[in-house]
Amino acid sequence: MDFLANCPQYIANGLANGCIYILVAMGFNIIFNSTGIINFAQGEFCMFGGLFAYTLAASAGLPLPLAVVLALAITAAIGGLMERLLVYPLRRAGVLVAIIATIGASIFFKSLGRILWPKEAYKVPEFTPGNISLPGATISRQFLWVFGLTIVSVAAVYLFFNHTRSGKAMRACSVNRLAASLVGINVMRMSLYSFLLAAALGGLAGLINAPYASYSIGLFLGVKGFTAAAVGGLGNTFGAVAGGVVLGLLEELIPGFLTVVLGVSTGYKDAVAAILLIAVLLFRPQGILGRGVVEKV
Amino acid sequence: MRKNAILLAFTAFIMVMPFWAAPLSKSIDIPIVLTMRLVGIYAIVAVGLNLLMGYAGQVSLGQGAFFGIGAYASALLTTKAGFPVWLGIPCAVLVALIFGILLAPVLRLKGHYLAMGTLAMGIVVFVFLREMTWLTGGNDGVRNIPHLSLPFLEVTSTRGEFYYVWVIVIIVLALCSKLVESRVGRAMRALHQSEVAAEAMGVPVSALKKRVFVLSAALGGLAGGLFAHLQRFIDPNQFTIILSISLVTMVVIGGMESVWGSVFGAGLITFLPKLVEALPRWFGDVPDWLEKYSNYEGMVLGLIIMLTMVFMPSGITRGLVDLFSRRRSPFVNPFRRKAVD
Numbered sequence: 001m002d003f004l005a006n007c008p009q010y011i012a013n014g015l016a017n018g019c020i021y022i023l024v025a026m027g028f029n030i031i032f033n034s035t036g037i038i039n040f041a042q043g044e045f046c047m048f049g050g051l052f053a054y055t056l057a058a059s060a061g062l063p064l065p066l067a068v069v070l071a072l073a074i075t076a077a078i079g080g081l082m083e084r085l086l087v088y089p090l091r092r093a094g095v096l097v098a099i100i101a102t103i104g105a106s107i108f109f110k111s112l113g114r115i116l117w118p119k120e121a122y123k124v125p126e127f128t129p130g131n132i133s134l135p136g137a138t139i140s141r142q143f144l145w146v147f148g149l150t151i152v153s154v155a156a157v158y159l160f161f162n163h164t165r166s167g168k169a170m171r172a173c174s175v176n177r178l179a180a181s182l183v184g185i186n187v188m189r190m191s192l193y194s195f196l197l198a199a200a201l202g203g204l205a206g207l208i209n210a211p212y213a214s215y216s217i218g219l220f221l222g223v224k225g226f227t228a229a230a231v232g233g234l235g236n237t238f239g240a241v242a243g244g245v246v247l248g249l250l251e252e253l254i255p256g257f258l259t260v261v262l263g264v265s266t267g268y269k270d271a272v273a274a275i276l277l278i279a280v281l282l283f284r285p286q287g288i289l290g291r292g293v294v295e296k297v
Numbered sequence: 298m299r300k301n302a303i304l305l306a307f308t309a310f311i312m313v314m315p316f317w318a319a320p321l322s323k324s325i326d327i328p329i330v331l332t333m334r335l336v337g338i339y340a341i342v343a344v345g346l347n348l349l350m351g352y353a354g355q356v357s358l359g360q361g362a363f364f365g366i367g368a369y370a371s372a373l374l375t376t377k378a379g380f381p382v383w384l385g386i387p388c389a390v391l392v393a394l395i396f397g398i399l400l401a402p403v404l405r406l407k408g409h410y411l412a413m414g415t416l417a418m419g420i421v422v423f424v425f426l427r428e429m430t431w432l433t434g435g436n437d438g439v440r441n442i443p444h445l446s447l448p449f450l451e452v453t454s455t456r457g458e459f460y461y462v463w464v465i466v467i468i469v470l471a472l473c474s475k476l477v478e479s480r481v482g483r484a485m486r487a488l489h490q491s492e493v494a495a496e497a498m499g500v501p502v503s504a505l506k507k508r509v510f511v512l513s514a515a516l517g518g519l520a521g522g523l524f525a526h527l528q529r530f531i532d533p534n535q536f537t538i539i540l541s542i543s544l545v546t547m548v549v550i551g552g553m554e555s556v557w558g559s560v561f562g563a564g565l566i567t568f569l570p571k572l573v574e575a576l577p578r579w580f581g582d583v584p585d586w587l588e589k590y591s592n593y594e595g596m597v598l599g600l601i602i603m604l605t606m607v608f609m610p611s612g613i614t615r616g617l618v619d620l621f622s623r624r625r626s627p628f629v630n631p632f633r634r635k636a637v638d
Contacts, residue, residue, distance in 0.1 A: 038412070038413065090606065090607060093606070095409060096350075100356075100549050100606055101602070101603055104598075104600070104601075105599065107595045107602065108595065108600055108603065111595025111596040111598075111599060114595070115592055219538060223416065230413070267427060268424060273417075274417035277417040281410050281417075285406070
């Protein structure tokens, strides 16, 4: 009975976490669409977003909205720098080389984060502190910001890809890069744009994931964001939304069920995303919303 | 013939190492023989991973899982079930091999998906090692693991452990270099180039991938088993993703498609922190940032990986060999995409 009584709380928490995963997953999708690689450093963008917001708002004392915008700009710049210095030179390299190179970037960023922000956790100020009581659940006001900003970001990304020239050009790159370059699209510039955008989205995920940010969140957020992207079908914006929500809910409900009903340790929570990822990749690799892909030889 | 000569020369080099290394260790203040035991262990896993990743072209970011499974298998069998160590280590290989067979379906994935799938596999194994406290002791780990041993002989000295480990490493190296030169080795390289072409030439692609995966898992288990008895204390945090990623680093830095490269990579990654730690003892005053090298280790490794990928994608050893033999430019990426997709 306890489990059912707690359900609204699990669902509220799950949705809030799911929103964070959606933002990270969209970053994976955008980069995958325009360059064909999976950016293993995507989680580290979240780390930078959160920690720069902390430094600018809490340490440097800037007003919060300004700090947030600056943190996003810095994170986007880091993403752009990574594209120019690492991904661009490797544009003709195979998948294996690209994977390992972005892993190298991820290790580098994480270590840099640990040097600049050595403590285990930093408290990023909440946008509007306080809680709201709903029947059956208490949610923090920050959750409303998380929901709102996620909806705005999804809508903005959708509009960008469907109603602007650059967005359409980026979609063209994802369909066929050679053909895109033949009709005059600068494929390499699109790759840069995709890193700027993905880094900013990752940074946003990191800084609204309040209250705590730390150098070590990158890997786990990265794996969860990728899981959300894979569950929804890699490269698909609405797939990312579905995947994020599914993952967020399962991650709260399954451990809740195991702990309350079966009395198993909550530590297994960390394995939920990984198991879901393996299951989806093995049994439905095109994702729950995706269509099958035929491999061309 | 040349390959045999290299192997013999290397064996001779290793066998006399403790004799010349002892005085050298004192003068440079780095425990060479002590560190070399670990190099040997990492070399075993790295060579296994290189068969899978460098030769067969299947990325694995979860190799640390098999290392951990092997370490726990031997540690638990010797401490709880009373097995002698010389029997515990073969059992570790067997357990890792069984897990390899069970987890082999992950090989149905390709490219990025395989990388993420194996990463997830590593996370799952780590979480289970940490949470199954009734078996593994959870975060408290397993203590008082017995020393390495042979039947009727316990190996406790550093020098003894060195020989114990390196005799096994040399056997593994000899077998693996034979394997990659054989028909199977050529089939592996063919499947790396193009699975479809390999299949068309009669290579049983998925069976072969599976066998290489299981072999690399077994080598991971062997190394893990040895590791448990050298450290004599293990806990789940020694077998995280960080371990898997440093194993990949060893392979990449040493050079893909190179058995000897992996040994070099293992040596470089293991000795690098010791070397930097020793700097203040050599020069007295070093800049503040050098003293806290462990904080910077990730940055240095990340930078090495990125620079290697951009400038010498075939790895440092292969790159240097090519540079001196002038057979081909070391800066050309052998894994180029063949056409714009």
